[in-house]
Amino acid sequence: MPASISEIVEYCDQYLAVKQFKDYCPNGLQVAGKQQIQKIVTGVTACQALLDKAVAQNADLILVHHGYFWRGEQQQITGIKGQRIKTLLVNDVNLLAYHLPLDAHAEVGNNVQLAKLMNWKINAGMDGDVGEAIVLLGETQTAMSAKQLENDLSEKLNRQPLHIAGHDRDIKKIAWCTGAAQSYIEQVAAIGVDAFISGEISEQTVHLARELGIDYFAAGHHATESYGVQALGEHLAEKFGVEHLFIDVQNPV
Ligand SMILES: [Zn+2]
Structure with missing residues (x-):
């Protein structure tokens, strides 16, 4: 049974208490895609390699710890940022990101x-x-x-x-x-x-x-922050009856 993106986002925003955090990026849905979610791919950072692998796995939703739109970054959607966002939009994939709320959470943090x-x-x-x-x-x-x-x-x-x-x-x-x-x-x-x-x-x-x-x-x-997003992905898979796959894009730093 697919779940709707709005249901998932609303649930996550509340579960992770996003309103309690002052952060350097927007927490929650960062790029909107299709309405119905059957497969969630999680990863630490929404880099191009993660997006490409997620698209190849037919992800409807990519859930990450490090998303986009950081305070002070260039606003134009060009270059690397443009390519990443284009990949999401062309493939109609949602990008959901939680930064500090996912560091701090008492269960999946x-x-x-x-x-x-x-x-x-x-x-x-x-x-x-x-x-x-x-x-x-x-x-x-x-x-x-x-x-x-x-x-x-x-x-x-x-x-x-x-x-x-x-x-x-x-x-x-x-x-x-x-x-x-x-x-x-x-x-x-x-x-x-x-x-x-x-x-x-x-x-x-x-x-x-x-x-x-x-x-x-x-x-x-990367190594210390690989576990929160996986735990949240597992939690959502159970809660909404959707598929979850964690994709590890190796990073030595
Ligand atoms: Zn981090």
């Missing part, structure tokens, strides 16, 4: 899904309740060396993290935020955790970690 995958205990949100907070606080199941945590991340995420040591104690209390959240390192260190795990790293983060005395793990932006 990237941060909660990463904790589930890593078997971390969630204690609280740093800057609000779980479900609203962008950074989560918690614990590893047992105290472990930095090397152990590094191996754990590498095994579960299929990608070698970059570890910057800030101390040589074992790790137990942790904070994490998927994606590009290295700039939270000072706030996180002030709380007194042993390690902070995020996706990306910049040059200055190395010095900050060392001088703040906190271990930092850059576990991959």
